[in-house]
Amino acid sequence: AACVLADSIIRLIPGVIGDEQSALTDSFQDNLLSPPIFTRPEVYKDLTVPVILLSGNLAKIEEWRHDQAVEITKNKRPDLFK
Structure with missing residues (x-):
């Protein structure tokens, strides 16, 4: 559970994800x-x-x-x- 929480927070930091637009299509985004x-x-x-x-x-x-x-x-x- 801690890894999931860390991942969900860390990916919000600018520059962490190479293609930030891809995060907008993640499961549960909508x-x-x-x-x-x-x-x-x-x-x-x-x-x-x-x-x-x-x-x-x-x-x-x-x-x-x-x-x-x-x-x-x-x-x-x-x-x-x-």
Whole structure:
């Protein structure tokens, strides 16, 4: 628990995180759990990456990620919406 607390405080110090914008997309930044994360290959054991993630349309990708985060949070942590 102490490590989690230290990490959450230390990362607020300017210059600690190389890309400070990345902290804005951390899980729980908006009281939402993280959306699914995909990588290569596009197909793995019959699981495919959603087409929207392959589109290159960053606005649509961010919208998809947000929608996924909302759904995951509703299913796993409905208490966060109260």
